[in-house]
Amino acid sequence: MNKKFLLAISSLVVFITTACAQKLVPVDKAWSNNSVNAVVFRQNSLVTQADTQFIAYYTTEGKLALGKRNINDDKFTINQTDFSGNVKDAHNCISIMVDGDGYLHVSWDHHGHPLRYAKSVAPYSLELGPKTEMTGQNETNVTYPQFFKMPNGNLIFMFRDGQSGQGNLVLNSYDVKTQKWSQIQSNLIDGEGQRNAYWQACLDHKGVIHVSWVWRETWDVSTNHDMCYARSKDGGVTWENSKGEAYRLPINAASAEYAAKIPQKSELINQTSMTTNGNGEPVIASYWREQDSDIPQFHIISLVDGKWIVKDLGFRKEAFSLSGGGTKRIPISRPQIVAKSTKKGTVYYLVFRDEERGAKVSVAELKPSGKVKITDLTDFTVGSWEPSFDTELWKDKGMLQIFVQRVEQVDAEGTADFEPQMVYVLEVK
Structure with a gap:
């Protein structure tokens, strides 16, 4: 394969229709020997600015590939970059975001490694400049890079500094006017050398940053416990709990607000997703096992009139157990959640994969009435895939x-x- 190439895939474009009339747009064949291209904590795998959609993935040889298309077309142009990653470690995913001026930002190949980050040479370009530092601070032991875009086009970048069981959450900010990064928080959530926070985050329509997390005491996933929450209304500088009470930073296990108390050894998963409803109230998706059951179920934790409410979706039938380290092979995926406001209230869509349903791409629709409707979005198995989507x-x-x-x-x-x-883009009708 050539080092750089442009691929017009018009000859490959097909429209695969499932029972619920979704459309699959093919992109390219890519590395699939583990889940590095399809882990839930990719923020993002797809991102759209104006009418241009970008995509990133590792090729069959482990090269970092970038693509783009007009959102109304079914042809991706692909550029294989000079960069590569250790694709044998499923932690080492690629995360992308486009800033308000159209520059593509890319971070890739991290599991306790020095920062790998580059930016496109021009707006809407697939050509990346050289690998460079952001701020030079806390960039030697990076894991889980994630980008978020503010309403003004600036970016937020989050990552873990440290290791499983002993890590801290770092937050950087990118200013489109100066085209420079600054470090807003070097240790937003402090594990105190005894634990670390596995977080998920989102930005609402006002630019409020919402973060929730589980604590993990050791490298063993079975030591995950509890669900905590914090938010920032000023781009990550100051933080408060859901009652508007200011946190003294860094947040730790004693000072954190607990949205749900979940014991260790509850099959509680880490690194899931969250969103907000039309009122800007946080909604968190996860899964765990209730103490009177052997079956892990998907749950939605939401803030309603100042109180945390936990909804057990309760549709799963088969038990499994989580323990040990590394990337696990789990019969269900971690979920993604989005929300849509209607006249009757907020509808939530939980995207997931479950071997009970043939390991297809599925969605659980939670209506304001509390009724749950489950639909399969593909008619084929996706193996160990986890969902990521075009947030913008x-x-x-x-x-x-x-x-x-x-x-x-x-x-x-x-x-x-x-x-x-x-690799496909699934357009959900």
Whole structure:
């Protein structure tokens, strides 16, 4: 394969229709021997600015590939960059975002590594400049890079500094006017050398940053516990709880607000997703096992009139257990959640994969009445895939488009002997 290439895939464009009339747009065959291209904490795998949608993935050889299309077209132009990643470690995903001026920002290949970050050479370009630092601070032991875009076009970048069980949450900010990064928080959530926070975050329509997290005491996933919450109304400088009470930073286990108390060994997963409803109130999606049950269920935790409410969706039938380290092979995916306001209230859509349903791309629709409707969005298995979606397209146009690729994850960071699989964009009707 050439180092750089442009691929017009018009000859490959197909419209695969499932029972619920979704559309799959093919992109390229890519690495699928583990879930590195399809982990839930990619922020983002897809991102749209104006009418241009970008995508990122690792090729079959582990090269960082970038693509773009007009959102109304079904042809992606692909550029294989000079950069590569250790694709055998499923933590080492690619995260992208486009700033308000149209520059593409990319971070990739981290699991306790020095920062890998680059920016496009021009607005809407697939050509990246050299790998560079952001601020030079806390950039030697990076994991879980995630971008978020503020309403004014500036960016927020979050990552873990440290390791599982002993890590801190760092927050950087990018100013489109100066084109420079600054470090807003070097240690927003402090594990105090005894634990670390596995977070999920979102920005609402006013630019409020919402963060929730579980604590993990050791490298073992079974030591995950509880769900905590914080928000910032000034771009990450100051933080408060849901009652508007200011946090003294860094936040730790003693000072954190607990949205839900969940014991260790509850099959509580880390790094899921969150959103807000039309009133800007936080909504968190996760899964765990209630103490009187052996079956982990998807849950939604929401703030309603100042009180935290936990909804057990309760539709799963099969038990499983979480323990150990590394990337686990789990029969269900971690969920993504989006919200839509209607005249009758907020409707939530939980996107997931479950082997009970043939490991397809599925969505659970939670209506204001409390009724849950489940629909499969594909008619084929996606293996060990987890959902990520175009957050900016959903915010701006209410269009849900999901990164889909069948991948196979071997338990505890192994790699499968599996042929390259097609990357798709699933356009949900």
